[in-house]
Amino acid sequence: MHPVEANPSQFPQPEQLIGSVRATAAYELVVEQIRKSIFLGRFMPGDKLPPERDLAEQMLVSRTTIREAIRVLEGEGLVSTKRGAGGGLTVLQQNKLTQAEVEIYIEYQMDLLDSLFEFRIANEAAAARLAAVKRTDAHLEKMRKAVDAMDAICASAESRSVLTNISRFGAWDSEFHLAIAEASMNEYLLKAVEDSRAAMFLPVGKVFSRLEDRANEHHQEILQAIEAKDPDLAAEKMRQHLEATWESLTDLVPKARRKK
Known part of the structure; x- marks a missing residue:
């Protein structure tokens, strides 16, 4: 019986296994x-x-790198720099989207948001389960x-429609979900929750024009289950x-215009 010779063309070539690499600049x-940090609500508008100098020391980069980063953030409308006494780097209030802009955003980003x-449901349910233990x-x-x-924030009916309070609610919402991820004591779950919430924070934070009566009830139920050490619940x-x-998010787009 003759040995079968391997044909090199049958195996993946090195160039097929290794993709291109782009160096990421420090800034x-x-x-x-x-x-x-801004998208997660760790820095609020006006903060x-x-x-x-402090940013450079904290992030272990040069002040030139910090200046380049600030220019990008200013171009994105996230921060502004004011010179002189009382100045500094300030986080800006993000303008609320109009209803038409909301519908267009969700309609064309439906697959991504879905x-x-x-991803959030899979990871945050797992985090809640571990946190309960x-x-x-x-x-x-x-x-x-x-x-x-x-x-x-929800206690006053008037405050529910104030953009600043909606932003504050969003920041505390992130704080709650991240606290659960931290309690899971799993660094990979924490990173996954942080990344997915950062991706969601800005668009969703701009979407809701007011806080609903039951906006915080689910959080209370989750907290009670974790406090009771009931992982399944x-x-x-x-x-x-x-x-x-x-569901609340997709309800903002008329059914006739939703992607099938």
Whole structure:
């Protein structure tokens, strides 16, 4: 019996296995990190970012790199720089989208948003399940603080339609979900939750014109399940919460114009 000779063409070639690599400039990494902090609500409109020198020291880059990053962020309308006394780098209020702009955005980004929510449901339900098992009193306190802050914002009917309060609610909403991810004590889940929420924060934060009566009830139910150390219930409540959020988002687009 003769040995069968391998045909090199049958195997993947090196160029098929290795994709191209693009070096990422340091300022791009700085832009990504600051942008992510703004999108997650860690910096609110009107907040001052640390001075240029402090940012350079914290991020272990040169002041020139920080200046390049600031120029990009200013071009995106996320921050503004004011010189002189009382000046500095300030986070700007993002203009609220009109109803027509909202519909167009969601209509043309439906597939992307759908994928993002699927990703969020999978990861955040898993995070809630683990948090119910691993959470500490410190984790619970952080979650309660966020829920109480959102309750206070929702308490006044008038405040629910004020753009600043909607932005504040969004920031505390992120704080709550990230606290759950931290309580999972899984760094990969935390990174996944951070990235997906950062991708969602700006468009969704611009979409809702007011906070609904039940906006915070789901958070309370999730917190209660985690506090009771019920992993199945915590995961289910998180899944229900995110599915309800997705429904609220898609309801903003007339059914006749939704992608099939």
